[in-house]
Amino acid sequence: MADLDTLYAHIEEHAADYVEKLREVVAIPSVSSDATLRPKVHEMGLWLQAELERLGAETKLHYPGTHVMDGEELELPPIVLGTYGTDESKKTVLVYGHYDVQPASLSDGWTSDPFTLTELDNGRMVGRGSTDDKGPVLGWLWVVEAHQQLGIDLPVNLKFCFEGMEENGSEGLDEMIVAEADGYFANVDAVCISDNYWLGTSKPCITFGLRGVSAFALTVTGPGWDLHSGVYGGTLHEPMTDLIHLMGTLVKPNGEILIPGIMDNVADLTEEEEALYDVLDFDVSELEAAAGAQTLIHDDKKQTIMHRWRYPSLSLHGIEGAFSGQGVKTVIPAKVMGKFSIRTVPNQTPDEIAEKVKAHLEAEFEKLGSKNTMHVEALHGGKCWVGDLNHPNFKAGTRATEKVYGVTPDFTREGGSIPVTLTFQDALGKSVLLLPMGRADDGAHSINEKLDKSNYLNGIKLLATYLHELAAETDL
Amino acid sequence: MADLDTLYAHIEEHAADYVEKLREVVAIPSVSSDATLRPKVHEMGLWLQAELERLGAETKLHYPGTHVMDGEELELPPIVLGTYGTDESKKTVLVYGHYDVQPASLSDGWTSDPFTLTELDNGRMVGRGSTDDKGPVLGWLWVVEAHQQLGIDLPVNLKFCFEGMEENGSEGLDEMIVAEADGYFANVDAVCISDNYWLGTSKPCITFGLRGVSAFALTVTGPGWDLHSGVYGGTLHEPMTDLIHLMGTLVKPNGEILIPGIMDNVADLTEEEEALYDVLDFDVSELEAAAGAQTLIHDDKKQTIMHRWRYPSLSLHGIEGAFSGQGVKTVIPAKVMGKFSIRTVPNQTPDEIAEKVKAHLEAEFEKLGSKNTMHVEALHGGKCWVGDLNHPNFKAGTRATEKVYGVTPDFTREGGSIPVTLTFQDALGKSVLLLPMGRADDGAHSINEKLDKSNYLNGIKLLATYLHELAAETDL
Ligand SMILES: [Zn+2]
Ligand SMILES: [Zn+2]
Ligand SMILES: [Zn+2]
Ligand SMILES: [Zn+2]
Numbered sequence: 001m002a003d004l005d006t007l008y009a010h011i012e013e014h015a016a017d018y019v020e021k022l023r024e025v026v027a028i029p030s031v032s033s034d035a036t037l038r039p040k041v042h043e044m045g046l047w048l049q050a051e052l053e054r055l056g057a058e059t060k061l062h063y064p065g066t067h068v069m070d071g072e073e074l075e076l077p078p079i080v081l082g083t084y085g086t087d088e089s090k091k092t093v094l095v096y097g098h099y100d101v102q103p104a105s106l107s108d109g110w111t112s113d114p115f116t117l118t119e120l121d122n123g124r125m126v127g128r129g130s131t132d133d134k135g136p137v138l139g140w141l142w143v144v145e146a147h148q149q150l151g152i153d154l155p156v157n158l159k160f161c162f163e164g165m166e167e168n169g170s171e172g173l174d175e176m177i178v179a180e181a182d183g184y185f186a187n188v189d190a191v192c193i194s195d196n197y198w199l200g201t202s203k204p205c206i207t208f209g210l211r212g213v214s215a216f217a218l219t220v221t222g223p224g225w226d227l228h229s230g231v232y233g234g235t236l237h238e239p240m241t242d243l244i245h246l247m248g249t250l251v252k253p254n255g256e257i258l259i260p261g262i263m264d265n266v267a268d269l270t271e272e273e274e275a276l277y278d279v280l281d282f283d284v285s286e287l288e289a290a291a292g293a294q295t296l297i298h299d300d301k302k303q304t305i306m307h308r309w310r311y312p313s314l315s316l317h318g319i320e321g322a323f324s325g326q327g328v329k330t331v332i333p334a335k336v337m338g339k340f341s342i343r344t345v346p347n348q349t350p351d352e353i354a355e356k357v358k359a360h361l362e363a364e365f366e367k368l369g370s371k372n373t374m375h376v377e378a379l380h381g382g383k384c385w386v387g388d389l390n391h392p393n394f395k396a397g398t399r400a401t402e403k404v405y406g407v408t409p410d411f412t413r414e415g416g417s418i419p420v421t422l423t424f425q426d427a428l429g430k431s432v433l434l435l436p437m438g439r440a441d442d443g444a445h446s447i448n449e450k451l452d453k454s455n456y457l458n459g460i461k462l463l464a465t466y467l468h469e470l471a472a473e474t475d476l
Numbered sequence: 477m478a479d480l481d482t483l484y485a486h487i488e489e490h491a492a493d494y495v496e497k498l499r500e501v502v503a504i505p506s507v508s509s510d511a512t513l514r515p516k517v518h519e520m521g522l523w524l525q526a527e528l529e530r531l532g533a534e535t536k537l538h539y540p541g542t543h544v545m546d547g548e549e550l551e552l553p554p555i556v557l558g559t560y561g562t563d564e565s566k567k568t569v570l571v572y573g574h575y576d577v578q579p580a581s582l583s584d585g586w587t588s589d590p591f592t593l594t595e596l597d598n599g600r601m602v603g604r605g606s607t608d609d610k611g612p613v614l615g616w617l618w619v620v621e622a623h624q625q626l627g628i629d630l631p632v633n634l635k636f637c638f639e640g641m642e643e644n645g646s647e648g649l650d651e652m653i654v655a656e657a658d659g660y661f662a663n664v665d666a667v668c669i670s671d672n673y674w675l676g677t678s679k680p681c682i683t684f685g686l687r688g689v690s691a692f693a694l695t696v697t698g699p700g701w702d703l704h705s706g707v708y709g710g711t712l713h714e715p716m717t718d719l720i721h722l723m724g725t726l727v728k729p730n731g732e733i734l735i736p737g738i739m740d741n742v743a744d745l746t747e748e749e750e751a752l753y754d755v756l757d758f759d760v761s762e763l764e765a766a767a768g769a770q771t772l773i774h775d776d777k778k779q780t781i782m783h784r785w786r787y788p789s790l791s792l793h794g795i796e797g798a799f800s801g802q803g804v805k806t807v808i809p810a811k812v813m814g815k816f817s818i819r820t821v822p823n824q825t826p827d828e829i830a831e832k833v834k835a836h837l838e839a840e841f842e843k844l845g846s847k848n849t850m851h852v853e854a855l856h857g858g859k860c861w862v863g864d865l866n867h868p869n870f871k872a873g874t875r876a877t878e879k880v881y882g883v884t885p886d887f888t889r890e891g892g893s894i895p896v897t898l899t900f901q902d903a904l905g906k907s908v909l910l911l912p913m914g915r916a917d918d919g920a921h922s923i924n925e926k927l928d929k930s931n932y933l934n935g936i937k938l939l940a941t942y943l944h945e946l947a948a949e950t951d952l
Contacts, residue, residue: 223768231890232767233789233790234773235891236771237773241727242729245728245729253845291712296713313705313709315716315807316716317705317798323794328793329815332791333794343705369729371769371773414707
């Protein structure tokens, strides 16, 4: 294996350059959900292409077409593809990241302009996209650059896949991956994504699991149009009353899901899994701080984490078609749609969940004795994902973390989903490793998003080391 | 009493003039809830002032000031006040109406331009404001004009009060009435409002009761900000879950209100009252047609009408702060506000209702065992109103109806509120009669609003006859 210490020293020496480049890209407000900023998303994509070309990668822009947003037809930003190295004796690693960001404005409460990278005394670099996901995306570039500058051979071939619509539904991405599975991505041996976060603020982690999500729309329809509650109140079955009763049969205030059979396929807790929770760098007070409230259901850390990662949860998101403005409007809404979703875990499947939800709601609606009509629609079902910690890809990530940070990483899951993880795994049939750069308190989608400078630099070292460790794996 | 037949014949002869004038005012789109049309509301107020002046009334414009709508500060339209006759030997009748209208546009589904009065073969005059409330307001003017043209002495003094904000909260009206109770309105003996509708389509009615309304906002607060359901789902008490459970404890799908003690003060049904329901011109199929659904709770006419008029009802209007858009957003809303209101009846009071609602919700929230916080706010409480059918004002309205239509009117209530009714009664201490001109199917706030030409003409006769009958009352 190459001299990693030389590599690490080089990275530390070039810290100022890396920060300048991050400043440059944070200044491009590539907000994918803002139609007026769509040109900036394109600009950011081209910036990345140019950098990849400068580093000697062969690049290709995949334009997925157009989509309609806020009534406007917009050109989707390009998926930036790159190939660096085609040495058949080397393994090929596909790295994914996204160059679009969440919206941000000073008026949301930022303490500095969100699109001006602002370095604080405590080492924080504040700016939209710093940690999600421009910092990690740039990290991959500096790994290549550092090897070139030091004359160290990069021990793997790289495939890059950087998209510009991650914060806005990743439109066109899945189709492209599936279409290129045997094409552009044919020789990929392993996948690595750096787009999530440590569990806490001091200990790095390797992420091996994500919950799935099954979303539903529950519609109750009655009158032909909205009615005045003065004129009709008391005379007819009101859709809102039915809907509220139905939504109340889904979940208890303590989080218990009331749908019969919903827990049937939840994987049993093994001793091996249970042991992972004990060592985690996590305190419930951090979760409370991040949520801005002391309203946790469970008192202890282990139960809290397990209900975030390995048990399903059901959230009621809202109601479409009812009055949602300020004040009060004495309306009887004619048609109301309750929106809720279930975070799913192994070994639940979207089909199974949808069936149980429908059966339950139909039975409950029957009990109401209402003359209204009810309809349940499964909106989308993303499967849960669990990676194999014993796979060489994870072993490489683990050893890389140990080398850079000197500790065994936490082995974590996430409560949310990163759909592309499963797409890569299913389409390419390869292991996908989630290898985060930032910390739990980076505030990815919040105000004052930041990336600690130490996480940035150690993150670059981590990505580099991971590639060397992976190259050294004989079982891949 | 003057020769009513001469008066009736004159009114029939001048039908074309009255229709032309209605066409003229329908063409002024005085939509009070549309900022861009506010100048048209002012124009309509000045049109009325000019007509009153032409008829010899002394007029006065009361400008209530400004209000903010859609972020714009707008001048409120004038309340047009008029005095016609100051003969101390005559009684003084105050008539109220409104000259603003609901929004309307062809794209809503109108079969003709809403601001062009369109006469159909079946006698319908279609146009926004035709029945609500420009037709009735003009009716009062033609009563005065007809007397002048015929040289018949108007048997009462009149006070006019026409507002331009009825469809948008009647801002400034109550304050003015209270302030002028012992001033401009000091000598008023009785009040008449023509701004509601027959119960059905063939039999006239006198309206003597209105339900009140008590509106509430039920707030549940948890996290400091909206959270991602993937990250937090299962770990903390979600405000939406609590709120949905609480809203579910308010009312059953069959309309039964579940708040303890809520029915305690509902007036007993007397034989005298019960007899009124038997003769009503009403069929549940009309209500079904108007609601666009066959979802009535009660099968028979009497129960349906009683639950519309004389029993309270509770409607759940919606939720503020939750996701209300299309599709799904996997959010855990941090603070959600359920909006609901109770239509109240004699002898319920807003204070009593508010107390019972709060006590109930506090008890139910306690049962949830949630760490979130709950707050119940009584938004506004309009009292219910019941007039005395034996009062000379009502007797005069009844006899007038019998003379014009040849039938005893239905004695009806309304499920909704007309707040100014109670303001006049309380501020002036005088009887208020609701004497409708139009029919149940006029579609006041809907597309293709219409006034039947026969209702317009008979309505003018009715208002005229009412004034004569009232003048003949010795007990007033
Ligand atoms: Zn991201
Ligand atoms: Zn993100
Ligand atoms: Zn009206
Ligand atoms: Zn109206």
